[in-house]
Amino acid sequence: MSNNCEDVRAALHHGDMFLCNNDYPKCKADVWKKFRLIKIKATNELLFGWSACKECFACLKFKAKQTDGSVRLYGTKNLADHCKTCSPKGETQSSVASFFKKTPGKHFTREEGKRVKDAEVRMVVQGGTSFMFVDNPGLRLFAQKMIQIGSMYGNLDVNDVLFGRETVKKSTFEKMTECHEKIKKSIAECSLNKMVAFTTDLATDNINHNSYLDFTVF
Ligand SMILES: [Zn+2]
Secondary structure, eight states: OOOSHHHHHHHHHHTSEEEEOOOOTTOOSTHHHHEEEEEETTTTEEEEEEEEETTTOOEEESEEEOTTSOEEEOOSHHHHHHHHHOOOOSOOHHHHHHHBOOOTTTTSOHHHHHHHHHHHHHHHHHHTOOGGGGGOHHHHHHHHHHHHHHHHHOSOOGGGTOOOHHHHHHHHHHHHHHHHHHHHHHHHHHHHTTOOOEEEEEEEOTTTOOEEEEEEEO
C-alpha cells in the first residue's frame, strides 16, 4: 500500500484510486468540505487514513496504522492548514470531475446501456447542443431528479411530468426577481457600514457578438 503522498497522487491520476464522498458520520469539520477520502479501485476499499484535496489533489494523512496495529490520529490540523494555502494549479473543473469514479451503465445490461447512450446522442443532435452539455451539472441534477421521481411514481409519461417553456420562462423571471431582491438586501446591509464598491466590465462574446456589461460588487 502506498505511504507516500506522491504515490497516492500518481495513483489518483492513473485512476488506480479515486476520490469518494465523505460519509464520515462524525466529520463535521469544515475541512471535509474540501477534502475527500480515497478509495482503491481494485478493492473498492478506503485507503486507510488518507484524504485528498478535491481542488488541487494534495494528498494528506489524517491517521495511520502503527506497526503494533494501533491507530495514530494526526487530526485535521494539517488539512486545515492546507485549506489556507491551497492553490489549484490550473486543474479545471472537468479534471476534478474526472477524478470521481463514474461507471455509466453499471446497473444495466449492455443493451440498456446502449439505449442510454443513443438517447444522449439524440439529445445532443436533436437539441442542437454541444457535447459539453452532456456533462453539464444542471443536466445531471435534472436527470437525477427525474430518476428520483420515476423511482417513486414508476414509468410516468414525461409529458405529465415536465412543464413547458412558458412556465419555465415565467419561473425563471420569478427566480431572477427573487435573486435581485436578495442581492439588493445584502448590498443594502453592507452599504450601511460603507463597505460596498462597484466595478464594471464590458465583454463581447466571440460567436454572436453580443455585448454585456457586468457589474462586480465587492
Ligand atoms: Zn488543495
